[in-house]
Amino acid sequence: MNETAPKIRLHVEAPLAEGAEIALDRGQSNYLVTVMRLAAGAEVAVFNGRDGEWRAALTDAHRKAATLTARERTRAQETLPDLHLLFAPIKKARTDFVVEKACELGCARVRPVLTRYTRSERLNLDRLRAHMIEAAEQCGGVSVPGLDPPQQLVAAMADWPRERMLIFCDEARTAPPMAEALTGVARGTPAALLIGPEGGFAPEEAERLRAHPAALPVSLGPRILRADTAAVAALALAQAALGDWAR
Amino acid sequence: MNETAPKIRLHVEAPLAEGAEIALDRGQSNYLVTVMRLAAGAEVAVFNGRDGEWRAALTDAHRKAATLTARERTRAQETLPDLHLLFAPIKKARTDFVVEKACELGCARVRPVLTRYTRSERLNLDRLRAHMIEAAEQCGGVSVPGLDPPQQLVAAMADWPRERMLIFCDEARTAPPMAEALTGVARGTPAALLIGPEGGFAPEEAERLRAHPAALPVSLGPRILRADTAAVAALALAQAALGDWAR
Structure with a gap:
């Protein structure tokens, strides 16, 4: 990391370019100024x-509606590996x-899926999204993975590219170890990781998964x-084999 | 897992053999009976x-001092990979x-180390050890990693086998990706993973580490x-390359 980089990092929605003004929302204004x-x-x-x-300067230090002005690009946009986490x-x-952890380790999309044995706790997507943004702010990321609404696993499988x-x-x-199963798969191959619930997949789900044309059991x-x-x-093994944990 | 295996799993200190009686402490007795x-x-x-x-039967259901009697060995003792986590x-x-996570992923010893930038919060080793036992009970493990008292990093390095x-x-x-760095290292090679504190290693620590004869920066x-x-x-990458995540 650049020693002189500002320590505070904020995720914003506005476009960023030299001289662009960024109107902060009330929460971010309060955080910076108060x-x-x-x-x-x-x-x-x-x-x-x-x-x-x-790098952006605080040009209006209003407690409820502050403004930043973008000065200089300090890092290029990264492209996250084409890896989904279901x-x-x-x-x-x-x-x-x-x-x-999905933010830190890097994946393009986080996709909650509902399985037979999923205890259907309600997911607050806004809260999860805020949590992902905070993780990206703290960990120096310049990307935040997408977050999809929950989907039934059977629907995701039926519609699988x-x-x-x-x-x-x-x-x-009987499944091969993940690192071995991914040996020889080209880096950058589009992939998704599917993690079952506590209690595992139902037997019929596991059968359908094993029979799916795109499936790789590991x-x-x-x-x-x-x-x-x-x-x-x-995620760590996938990044090492397929993603951007390479020279 | 054996479908008929008892669902409750307890870690005990007593030797286990056919017919062995296991005197439970007050906490475990209360848990089972009350x-x-x-x-x-x-x-x-x-x-x-x-x-x-x-598999053990409750032969005295005393609320404060229950006794189990071991009946039959259901799984052999596993040997944890010779991997330390510092x-x-x-x-x-x-x-x-x-x-x-060290319990779930499997390593032989967990070793807290104190570095220049470690915020010296006091470690309650008894509490951590209880937490590790609980993780092993819940995750079906038959081993609990050892837990060492905290040690200065410089002392650990000076005394390194x-x-x-x-x-x-x-x-x-400049360090190579971990999976690449471990390519060609024989499975079962004794190894340790060293994870620095938030804030990283101090520059002189990183220099000493890089110069250490046993060190592999990744x-x-x-x-x-x-x-x-x-x-x-x-831990996941080490298990995949050196440990027991293999056929």
């Missing part, structure tokens, strides 16, 4: 997921954890992993 | 980290998370990871 006590002229880093990262929602704290590999963590002991070792652990482990 | 309402004759699974997993303690909830690879997550962009991709995320990602 909580962090920034005065006019102070600099922060901003990103919107499209235009890279910019996961069955779990308890609130562990779901928060999964989406936070042929070219996207559907990597699913199969609890049957194993994550001899121990039983919680769903959140499996999601993080699988 | 909370779970088990009566004499009910079966639970027990493990001690040495003798595999055993991590600089972080905030309590994230430290709990790291030790929980030559044959144990010291894999450290280097924030310098990268975990282009994004900045929190310490807990790095620990889980590195």
Whole structure:
């Protein structure tokens, strides 16, 4: 990291270009002016997921409606690996954890799916999205993965694009280890990771998954992993084999 | 998993053999008899980290001092991969998370280390150890990783056994990706993962690490990871390359 980069990073919706003015919402204005006590002229880093990262100056330090002005692009926009994470929602704290880690490890889309054994807790997508933005702000990301509304797993499978590999963590002991299964798959191949709920897939779901033309059943070792652990482990192995954890 | 295996799993200290009586402590007795309402004759699974997993019957349903009798060994003892996790303690909830994931993903020893930038929060080793046992009980493990008292990183490095690879997550962009760095290393090679604190290693620590004869600097991709995320990602990649996530 650049030692002189501003420490405060904000995700904004506005387009970013030299001289662009960014009207902050009430929450961000309050954070900068009241909580962090920034005065006019102070600099922060901003990103919107499209235009890279910019150094921006606080040009109107209004407590409720502050304005930033973009000065200089400090980082190019990154393109996230074409990797989706499909996961069955779990308890609130562990779901928060999964989406936070998905931001840090990097994937293009987070897709909640409902399975037979999913305990249908309601998902607050706005809250999850805010949590993902916060993770990206804190971890230096210039992208925030997309977040889809929940979908039935059977619907996702019926509508699956042929070219996207559907990597699913199969609890049957016969699946090959994930790293071995991905040996020889070209880096950049579109892929999705599917993590089942606590309690696993229903037998008929596992059967349908194994028979799906895009499916690649894989194993994550001899121990039983919680769903959140499996999601993080699988994201790391996918980035190493297919994504951008390469030279 | 065996469908007929008892659902309740307990970690005990006592030796396990056919007919062995296991005197439960007050907490476990209360849990089985008062909370779970088990009566004499009910079966639970027990493990001690040495003798595999055993089916045991509740032979004295005393609320404060219950007794189990081991009946039959249901699983052999596993040997955990010879992998150590050295991590600089972080905030309590994230430290709990790291030790929980270390149990699930499997490593032989968890070793807290103190670095220049470690915020010296006090570690309650008894509490962490209880958390690890609970993770092993819930995740079907028959082993619990060892937990060492905290040690200064410089002391650990000075006393490092030559044959144990010291894999450290280097924030310098020049380190090779971890999966690539481990290509060709023999499965079963003794290894340790070192995860720095939030804020990274101090420059002189990073220099000393890079110069250490056992050190292997590696990268975990282009994004900045929190310490807990790095620990889980590195454990998964280490298991895939060196540990028991193989056929």
